[in-house]
Amino acid sequence: MANALPAIETLSSSDPLNGRIVEFPPDRPLVTDGGGCVTPLTIAYQAYGELNAERSNAILLCHALTGDQHAANVHPLTGKPGWWDVMVGPGKPFDTERFFIVSSNVVGGCLGSSGPSSINPATGRPYGLDFPVVTIRDMVRAQAMLIDHLGIDQLFCVAGGSMGGMQVLQWAASYPERVFSAMPIATAPKHSSQNIAFHEVGRQAVMADPDWRGGRYLEQGVRPEKGLAVARMAAHITYLSEPALQRKFGRKLQDRAAPTFSFDADFQIENYLRYQGMAFVDRFDANSYLYVTRACDYFDLAADYGGSLAQAFKGTRTRFCVVSFNTDWLYPTSASRAIVHALNAGGASVSFVEIDSDKGHDAFLVYEPDFIATTRGFLEAAAAARGLPRAEEA
Amino acid sequence: MNAPIFPKSAQQRPVRLDLAAVAAMVAPGSRVLDVGCGDGALLQLLADTKQVDGRGVELSQRGVNDCVAKGLSVIQGDADTDLRDYPTDGFDYVILSQTLQATHHPRQVLVEMLRIGRRAIVSFPNFGQWKVRLSLLAKGRMPQTSTLSHAWYDTPNIHLCTIRDFVDLVEALGAHIERGVALDHAGAPIRVNAPWWVWNLFGAQAIFLLERDAPKKIS
Numbered sequence: 242m243a244n245a246l247p248a249i250e251t252l253s254s255s256d257p258l259n260g261r262i263v264e265f266p267p268d269r270p271l272v273t274d275g276g277g278c279v280t281p282l283t284i285a286y287q288a289y290g291e292l293n294a295e296r297s298n299a300i301l302l303c304h305a306l307t308g309d310q311h312a313a314n315v316h317p318l319t320g321k322p323g324w325w326d327v328m329v330g331p332g333k334p335f336d337t338e339r340f341f342i343v344s345s346n347v348v349g350g351c352l353g354s355s356g357p358s359s360i361n362p363a364t365g366r367p368y369g370l371d372f373p374v375v376t377i378r379d380m381v382r383a384q385a386m387l388i389d390h391l392g393i394d395q396l397f398c399v400a401g402g403s404m405g406g407m408q409v410l411q412w413a414a415s416y417p418e419r420v421f422s423a424m425p426i427a428t429a430p431k432h433s434s435q436n437i438a439f440h441e442v443g444r445q446a447v448m449a450d451p452d453w454r455g456g457r458y459l460e461q462g463v464r465p466e467k468g469l470a471v472a473r474m475a476a477h478i479t480y481l482s483e484p485a486l487q488r489k490f491g492r493k494l495q496d497r498a499a500p501t502f503s504f505d506a507d508f509q510i511e512n513y514l515r516y517q518g519m520a521f522v523d524r525f526d527a528n529s530y531l532y533v534t535r536a537c538d539y540f541d542l543a544a545d546y547g548g549s550l551a552q553a554f555k556g557t558r559t560r561f562c563v564v565s566f567n568t569d570w571l572y573p574t575s576a577s578r579a580i581v582h583a584l585n586a587g588g589a590s591v592s593f594v595e596i597d598s599d600k601g602h603d604a605f606l607v608y609e610p611d612f613i614a615t616t617r618g619f620l621e622a623a624a625a626a627r628g629l630p631r632a633e634e635a
Numbered sequence: 636m637n638a639p640i641f642p643k644s645a646q647q648r649p650v651r652l653d654l655a656a657v658a659a660m661v662a663p664g665s666r667v668l669d670v671g672c673g674d675g676a677l678l679q680l681l682a683d684t685k686q687v688d689g690r691g692v693e694l695s696q697r698g699v700n701d702c703v704a705k706g707l708s709v710i711q712g713d714a715d716t717d718l719r720d721y722p723t724d725g726f727d728y729v730i731l732s733q734t735l736q737a738t739h740h741p742r743q744v745l746v747e748m749l750r751i752g753r754r755a756i757v758s759f760p761n762f763g764q765w766k767v768r769l770s771l772l773a774k775g776r777m778p779q780t781s782t783l784s785h786a787w788y789d790t791p792n793i794h795l796c797t798i799r800d801f802v803d804l805v806e807a808l809g810a811h812i813e814r815g816v817a818l819d820h821a822g823a824p825i826r827v828n829a830p831w832w833v834w835n836l837f838g839a840q841a842i843f844l845l846e847r848d849a850p851k852k853i854s
Contacts, residue, residue, distance in 0.1 A: 562703065581710055582720045588666075590690075593710040594699045611696065615703050622706025 258317045259285040259346070259353030260310050263390055271348060271355075271383050274539075277373020281362070284387045285353025286310050286345035289329065290337040292393070298629055299393045300335060301384060302344040303401030303408035305606075306476075306533050307525055309352040312344040313337065318524045327608045334616040339624070339632065340397065347408075348383040349375040349533055351526035355383075358459060358526045369456035375532060377404070377540045381411040388419070397627055398620065400424035402605035403572065404533065407540050410580065413561070414542060414553040422560040422623040424616065427569050427605045429576035430550050430583070431541035436571070439479055440534040443472030447527045456528050469527040470518030477517045482568035482601030486510065543583075550583035557584075560626065561591040562619040564612065566604040592619060652822035653758055653840060654680055657732055660756050660814060660844045661685050665727035668692070668751060670714045670744075671734030675702035682707070690726075692717060715739045718747035726752040733840075735759045736792040742804065749810050749847045758842040761817070763797030763835040781820045782839045798835040805845055814844040 252264040262285050265271075270280035287310045292299060302312050302325065313329035315322060329335040335342055346354035349372070357372040364371075388396065399412045399420050406428025413423045429436070447453055450468025454461050478486075490510040494500070497507065506512040546552035561584055565577035574595045584591040596612045598604040605612065621632070654677045661667060663685045669678050672691030675698070681687040691709035693699050702709035710717075714731070715738050729752040731744065736759050738744045748755040760782040761767075770778035777787040785792065796804075798817070805812055817825045817838025825838060834841065 560708070585690075585710070585720060585725075586722050588722070588725060590708045591710065592699070592703045592708050593712070594696060594703065595711050597696060611700060615700055618700065618704025618706070621704070625706060 260287040260314075261285065262353055263387060265386060265390075269386065271379065271386070273373045273379045274376040275374045277375075279348065279355050279373060279375075281355075282348070282383060282386065283353065283355045283359065284345050284348070284383055286343055286387060287312065287314060288344075288391075289313055289342040290340050292341040292391075293629075296393050297395070297397060297627060298339065299341045299343060299388075299391070299396050300398045300400065301388065301396050301412070302329070302335070302342060303384070303399065303405035303412075304344065304347065305401070305403035305405050306537065307473075307521070307530070308405070309350065310344045310346045311352075313342070316524075319520075324606060327606075328613070328616065334613055334620055335400070336632065339629070343387070343391065345384055345387055347380040347404075347533065347536075349380065349529060349536060351529035356526070357456070357528035357532055367457075367459045369459070369528060370531075372528075372532065374539075375536050377407045377411050377536050378415065378545075380536065381408050381415055384408070384412075385416060385419070395419050395421055397629070398422045398424065398623065400426070400616075401428075402426035403428055403602065404537050406572075407537065407542075410542055410553075411540075413557060413559050414546070417554075417557045417559055420559045421627055422562070422619070424562045424564065424619065425577075425580060426564045427566055427572050427577075427602055428580075429540075429572045430543060430580050432538050433576075437538045439476065439571075440538055442475050443534055444531050446471040446475070447530060450527075453527065456531075458527070464522070465527045466519075466522040469522045469525065469530060470515075472530060473521040473525075474514040474518040477514060479571045480601060480603045482570070482599055484568065485599045485601060488599075550579065551586040554584050554587050554589055557587060557589050559589070560619075560623050561589060562615070563591060563593040564605070564615060565593075565595045566598045566600065566602070566609075566612075567595055568599050569602040569604065571602040651676065652824075653818055653842065654732070654822075656816055656818060656822070656824050656842050657730060657756055657758060658684060660842070661687060661728055661730075663687070666690075666725070667728045667730060668721065668726040669730045669732065670718065670748070671731060671737075672702060672707075672709060673698050673732075675705050675707045675709060677730065677732055678702070678707045678709070679705055714744050718744065718751065721747075721751045723750050724753065728752050728754045728756055730756045732756075732758050733760070736795050738794060741794045741796075742808070745804070745808055745810075745845075749808065749845065753847050754813070755810075755845045756842065757801075757845065758818075758840060759796065759801065760792070760840050761798050761835065761838045762795040763799060764839050765836050766839075780839070798838060798841045799831060801841070801843065802831060805843070809848045810845045811848055812843050813846045816842050818842065 255261045265282040271282045308324045311323045312325045313323040346352045349356045361368040406425040409425040447468040450465035452463040453465035493509045495509045495512040543550040565574040581593040667687045667689045669691045672693045678689040692712045699711045729748040767778040817834040818840040820839040
């Protein structure tokens, strides 16, 4: 079936920073939910492993808010392992010796895919806020164009956590026949008021920085680093659990025996957050931060289906494995249960597990043996159902 | 939420004759919901021998992980609170294997089961067995037998009943018993035709196939 897909004239290239790059021609624009149009559309991605002859072993990994395509390779900017290094690689649950694994930078992002820092062909300058506001569905549309380009008809699995999990849900709803199995992890079927509130704090911090310049900072040779760092500091708190924060930092002082009665970073937690903020601005674009947070805020899958989440998944044959973490208060287990209930109502094949972890929302990014075992088991069973060879045969 | 409601003694038994007896009541190719599915042994058996489209609900993370690793579709959940989310008539059979006595609201659980599926299969330890009766009578202590192996202070079995108690409850729920079988302590069916009171005296466990009564026609 893959051969029946229309041939698309695209420009493909690669570089160390962005990985592989595909640029879609002007007759293949991305028309966004907001009525905008991105053309030419550029998508940067990484691929690991080999696509089999039947093109049936492809997995799409969807990254979270500030993630990128570098899931399982050393990050070109930070020099650190990829964001899902614990899960992706030879012999790992997303086994690169068995599966062809694609990880793309979302549209609106800042590491090679079209986004606010891309050059607007109409002006020759960076888009800035002239880039159309994109939604989770727009991100998924762009991914589907990439998957078409790669000649893949059906993905064996679409997996991702947090904002990546929203993309997984959107994939399953928009393209049910193209998703054999799906793993929405630590995610929600819609952004809650609290979720939107935290994102708004981050955006206001960026826009309050004098160096933001109405989004035109790139042309003026400045960057709103302070605002973006504050946004990251606030967001980072939401990724961790209160007990873990208390255990790791408590009220411990930073390199001093007593408080200095000043506004220095007396406490270790202050020092830690400042470091997180500063490290973030080195690798992320402030305008992109506005766009990706906005995409999450607009996400409400049920709203696209007459207010019924069950309707979004009606008649689905996709195998689902929904995972939450008990100390995740950003996208709590109750949000995952809402997804499970909707899938159950439609009689879908769904597994659900709440993993015990004290790591909060970020638990899906770190080594959690139970999560790894669940993922391995789910993929193994799905592979058997899909007729893929078992691990030892591959 | 952490303690499995599925009794440990039953979970750890390698081959379970009672599971085979439950499976014998299920029509091939049907849709089955196994509530309190433990490590998925029954769902696996039903998938292998009856080609059922099976789903499970299990309280313990360990049990869910084991099930998912076997390729079974299982949801972490609680029989007492989560059955209400399942659609009416979503399944052909809803199975509750050795779990009824560990629920907080056994009657409500049965009502939900008979809503979700027209048929329900329920197995439970029989508190009316002569050994249990004798133990209480002779020793004056809470009975501990092979099917009821916990001490009174740490048992997950908070709503024990006898076969006769159960039969009465089924009638009150607007359902009837299609089939029933009493099992000995090893889980093997007692293959005798006998009245209820005999089963109630000699059965260590019982399995019942229930069917929702047809709605009464209004003429």
